[in-house]
Amino acid sequence: MMLPEEAVERFDDCLRAAEKAREIEPTAMTLATLDEQGGVSARMVLLKGWNAEGFVFYTNTLSIKGRQLARAPTAALVFFWKQTECQVRVEGPVSPVSEQEADEYFSTRARGSQLGAWASDQSQPLSSRSKLMKKVVELEMRHVGRSIPRPPHWSGYRVEPEMIEFWYGRSSRLHDRFRFTFQDGQWLRQRLYP
Numbered sequence: 001m002m003l004p005e006e007a008v009e010r011f012d013d014c015l016r017a018a019e020k021a022r023e024i025e026p027t028a029m030t031l032a033t034l035d036e037q038g039g040v041s042a043r044m045v046l047l048k049g050w051n052a053e054g055f056v057f058y059t060n061t062l063s064i065k066g067r068q069l070a071r072a073p074t075a076a077l078v079f080f081w082k083q084t085e086c087q088v089r090v091e092g093p094v095s096p097v098s099e100q101e102a103d104e105y106f107s108t109r110a111r112g113s114q115l116g117a118w119a120s121d122q123s124q125p126l127s128s129r130s131k132l133m134k135k136v137v138e139l140e141m142r143h144v145g146r147s148i149p150r151p152p153h154w155s156g157y158r159v160e161p162e163m164i165e166f167w168y169g170r171s172s173r174l175h176d177r178f179r180f181t182f183q184d185g186q187w188l189r190q191r192l193y194p
């Protein structure tokens with residue numbers, strides 16, 4: 001669902017302020033997904049694109065999270081920027097980005113990361129680090145002087161917000177919270193108790 005203008009502006013302000021405050025990893029976010037037993041599974045990923053339509057990250061589609069998203073295409077994201085005392089929470093359905101969007105982003109990645117995407121069977125058991133490094137060297141040799149295509153199992157997902165909440169740290173724990181929820185075809189905006 002397209003975010004309302006105020007939410008777009010608030011997210012933009014939060015991210016810019018975090019970058020300006022030299023937050024160490026301003027695009028880092030927790031991504032929570034659902035496992036097969038209905039349990040919750042969470043890990044960090046990096047935000048690689050966003051607009052009113054959603055928040056994009058890239059990963060191995062055969063990883064644990066990739067398999068979970070294929071089964072249950074829904075997620076929650078959490079950003080926290082310590083320098084600026086700001087938290088953003090996003091919840092909503094997830095859809096894969098287009099092949100073209102994934103290709104475009106993959107082509108901007110450093111060569112080492114491109115090779116890493118081929119070398120890593122993300123989330124599968126690995127008997128030793130040397131096995132992984134050997135795979136990287138083999139791939140490097142095979143691709144000398146050639147560009148590296150995007151692996152078919154590596155792509156992006158867009159979390160399409162149905163809820164976005166902004167939390168601004170204030171003194172005496174009297175924080176400000178603004179929650180936007182998409183309900184009955186429109187966005188509801190509420191201020192919440194901290």
Ligand SMILES: Cc1cc2nc3c(=O)[nH]c(=O)nc-3n(C[C@H](O)[C@H](O)[C@H](O)COP(=O)(O)O)c2cc1C
Pocket residue numbers: 025028041043044045046047057058059060063064065066122123
């Ligand atoms: C700060 C940070 C950023 C990360 N960014 C990504 C990312 O953008 N994509 C990714 O696949 N894994 C990323 N990881 C690794 C994931 O947290 C996770 O270990 C990996 O994706 C496997 O997760 P899974 O087994 O649940 O699929 C990042 C880890 C950290 C600590």
